Amino acid sequence: MDKFLNWFNNENSLDPVLKAAIAHFWFIIIHPFDDGNGRIGRAITDMLLACAEGSGERFYSMSSQILAERKLYYEVLQKVQHSSGDITEWIDWFLHCLKNAMLSTENTTQKILRKAEFWKLHEHTPINERQRLILNKLFDDFEGKLQTSKWAKIVKTSTDTALRDIKDLVEKGILKQTDEGGRNANYELVDFKLE
8 A cells, every 4th residue: 555655646647547547457456445445446436537637627527437347346356356457448448437437427427408499498398297307317227218108107197188288289299109019109209309
């Protein structure tokens, strides 16, 4: 740990992003604590990446991305730890993970902006609370297909009320029925643009 801390505090010639990758690997390999090494390793990484950017604000989370990719993270750590000492594969994985963290944040930001545009466009459109709940879910975390039965279940109402809510949004040009055939009708958001 003394050697690590000396390097950590005094190494300034290395690219700061590469320093974050190396510091994370080195700390995890040292494994100085019985518990919490991963959490501290991710905190070290996030701190060094913040320093690399020279900004007090970062909008992506490397820590979250490592957790999302943890299976491959452990595989690469294990493989490189027990290799000849060449950590190129680790650095390659780390840089790809960093790229994925940034892309994930960009995707999330685009979804947030799209949702804000929608509500700006419909700020004067009469929308009841059940409709508002489902519309927000469609922008956030909706899984599967939107059907009357699913609507009724989510908002805890009858299928008749759900169908009225859906038809109202179809008439307002907010939802449309999909082209998929089948027993049940499926609905999705209509593409929109702010003018």
